[in-house]
Amino acid sequence: MFTEPPLLVERIARRIEGTRISDAMCRLSLDAPSARGLGRLTDHAALVRELRSVGAPESILTPTGSEGSLEIVRQRLPYFRKIRNTSSFWRLLRILNDLYDYTNPEILESDVEALDAHIAAASVDPQWPGQILTERCRIDRIVCDLAHASKGLNPATAEDSLGVRVNYFWDASGLLSFEHPSKAAERHVTRPAYAASLQKILGMRPATLAELNRSIGDFLDATVHGQVKFLTARLSTRIRLDPPDTGAIDQLLGRESGGVPLTDDETDQIASATGAAIFAWANQHGRTIVLQGLGRSPHQPYSCPASLSGLARHFGSAKFVLADYARDFARHVHHLAASRPNIILAGYFDSTFVSSLIAEETLERLQVVPIGKSIGFASHAPSVEWVYANLQAVRYGIARGFAQAVENDHLHESRVQDLLADLLENSAIENLGL
Numbered sequence: 001m002f003t004e005p006p007l008l009v010e011r012i013a014r015r016i017e018g019t020r021i022s023d024a025m026c027r028l029s030l031d032a033p034s035a036r037g038l039g040r041l042t043d044h045a046a047l048v049r050e051l052r053s054v055g056a057p058e059s060i061l062t063p064t065g066s067e068g069s070l071e072i073v074r075q076r077l078p079y080f081r082k083i084r085n086t087s088s089f090w091r092l093l094r095i096l097n098d099l100y101d102y103t104n105p106e107i108l109e110s111d112v113e114a115l116d117a118h119i120a121a122a123s124v125d126p127q128w129p130g131q132i133l134t135e136r137c138r139i140d141r142i143v144c145d146l147a148h149a150s151k152g153l154n155p156a157t158a159e160d161s162l163g164v165r166v167n168y169f170w171d172a173s174g175l176l177s178f179e180h181p182s183k184a185a186e187r188h189v190t191r192p193a194y195a196a197s198l199q200k201i202l203g204m205r206p207a208t209l210a211e212l213n214r215s216i217g218d219f220l221d222a223t224v225h226g227q228v229k230f231l232t233a234r235l236s237t238r239i240r241l242d243p244p245d246t247g248a249i250d251q252l253l254g255r256e257s258g259g260v261p262l263t264d265d266e267t268d269q270i271a272s273a274t275g276a277a278i279f280a281w282a283n284q285h286g287r288t289i290v291l292q293g294l295g296r297s298p299h300q301p302y303s304c305p306a307s308l309s310g311l312a313r314h315f316g317s318a319k320f321v322l323a324d325y326a327r328d329f330a331r332h333v334h335h336l337a338a339s340r341p342n343i344i345l346a347g348y349f350d351s352t353f354v355s356s357l358i359a360e361e362t363l364e365r366l367q368v369v370p371i372g373k374s375i376g377f378a379s380h381a382p383s384v385e386w387v388y389a390n391l392q393a394v395r396y397g398i399a400r401g402f403a404q405a406v407e408n409d410h411l412h413e414s415r416v417q418d419l420l421a422d423l424l425e426n427s428a429i430e431n432l433g434l
Contacts, residue, residue, distance in 0.1 A: 008406060012416055013399035019420045022428040023142040024347060025169065025232065025290065025323075025378035026387060030150040030158040034123035035383040038107075038116040039064030039073050041095065042080075044386060046088040046353070054082040073112055081106060087354040091389035098392075099132065099385060130163030132384040137391050140425065141165035141434060146228055167434055169290070170223050172233040174201055175216075175274050198274070207257040209249040209273060216277040217284075224287065229433045230321075231282065232290035235275075241307055244273035279311070282318035288432055289318060290346060294325035294333065305332040312340045319431060321346045323378065330361060334368045344431045345369060347378035353390050358397025359404065366405045366419075375431060376423035398423070 035041040043063045052061055056079040064072050083089050084106060096102040100118050104111065122128050133139045146168040150158035159166040174197055199205045202219050206212040224231060252266050262270070282289050294308075312320055322333045323346030337343045345365065352358070365374050377394055381387040402419075405411040411419075428434060 008413070009399050009403040011413075012402045012406075012420075013395055015417055015420060016395045016399060016424070017138065019138065019417070019424050020140045021138055021377055021391070021424045022434065023137075023139055023377055023379050023381075023387060024375050024428040024432060025380055026142050026144055027148060027380060027382045028142065028144050028384065028387070029148045029382075030144065030155065030162075030166070031152060032123075033129040033162065033384050035119060035385050036123045037064075037069060037120045038112060039069030041119060041383070041385060042073060042076060042092065044088070044092070044382065047083075047092065050083045050086055050088055051076060051079045054079055070112055070116055073107075073116070074109055077107060077109055077112075087393060091353065091386070091393060094392050095385045095389045099136070099388065126161055129384045130161060132388050134163045136388050139164055139387070139391075141167065141429075142387075143167045143169055143229065143428075143432065143434070146170045146223070165434075166227070167432075168228045169230050169232050170220075170228055172231050172278055172289075175278065176233045176235055176239055176271065198270075205253075205257050207250075207253050209244060209246050209253065212249070212253065212270075212273060213277045213280070216274065217281050220278070220281045230288035230290060231278065232292065232323075233278075234292040234324075235294070238268045238271065239275050240268070240272040241311060242272070244269070244276055249273045279315050279318060283315035284317070286317045287319070288321055288344075290321040290323050292324040294322055294329060305336055308333075308336055308343070309340055312336075312343050316342060318342060319344060321375065321431065323347070324352070327352075327357070331364070334364055337369045337373050344373045344375065344427075346375045347394065353393040355393050355397040355400065358394055359400035362398050362401025363404050366401065367410060371419050371422045372427050372430065374423055375428045377428075 040063075048061050052058075056076065060072050060075045060079075080089065093105070096107070096115070100115065100122070102111070102115055102118075107115070133142070141164055142162070144166060149155055149168060152158060202215045204211075204215055206215050220231075249270060252262060252270055256262050256270075279289070281287070308320075308322075319342045321344045322337070325333055333343075333345060337345050376398065377391065379387045379390045381390055398420075402411065402416055406413050406416070
């Protein structure tokens, strides 16, 4: 019996299934890498955001605990039906269908208890996380948030149980991103919390810019080494790129260390000096910083391509990976990566795990950005199940983007496999120092 050959996009999707992959950025807890039940599985931030958008009350959007979690899931069900068209819900169904053999197109109230028991039983199987990562996802290595490293007596045991190579990143968002308590009309309101966060992280309250630079350098030397490969930060819109004024920062730090509270505006100046110190350290040591949240606000200096280009030029020995940027900012960052040797593009994050968006961006990247400067997968996932789900969105999106490039005669199908290997594994290894 004759059968039709698979469509081009299907052939490429199968090649992705056979390609070894690096997850460049995830949020797995090494001591609990699996979702412990249906409640935890549905606590994912993308689902919660969409449930809120369709009117779900805050009382059922808080993370589920051990008590009452199934009741919260039951209360979420009517709102899940309102988001059943979204990519986030599609990814949830891929988890339930593919990993737990639950084939209904929605979660039925009558199945909640049995499904929760199935998920909970799988989560305590020591082989389960490794099976998902190595067999289902074909992942060779993952990079986890250092804050989620194993707290056990022998962290290597937790790492080995995953069956993949494990590295870490350190999240500098606590130093570079912060919320202001005052409104624009009340800029005089004091802001003691930022200096406290400096002390909590650095172990001291620097009194001068020189002390700030030295303490940050010492902290990063002690933190970002060995298995910890790079930094990441979600940037505050208040961070500025201008070099700090030594005299002004010395005066502000001296006042703060003397117990005089600073205003929001004054705190912004210290935070910007902290950012400059981190960039300088990365430049000195040739390390990578993953910048998130780009182009989210017109008031953010990182929304300006010229500012980003200047940052990369000034700190020419550091590498800047641009991730989770606004969609209308994409074309700018693609051309930045094509023109600056130390600007690299990362994979897809959060609400951008949408196959059609990934296909569109992949097609443009293939024509603009050298393949070795595009990191294809960073799951940002809180559990191995969501690593799998996010990879499915990326897989279909990349396959469609590559297929379109072949059909447009920009790319020959025979070159696809090598390019996939560079996109999904080699670029992360090279650009993140793995």
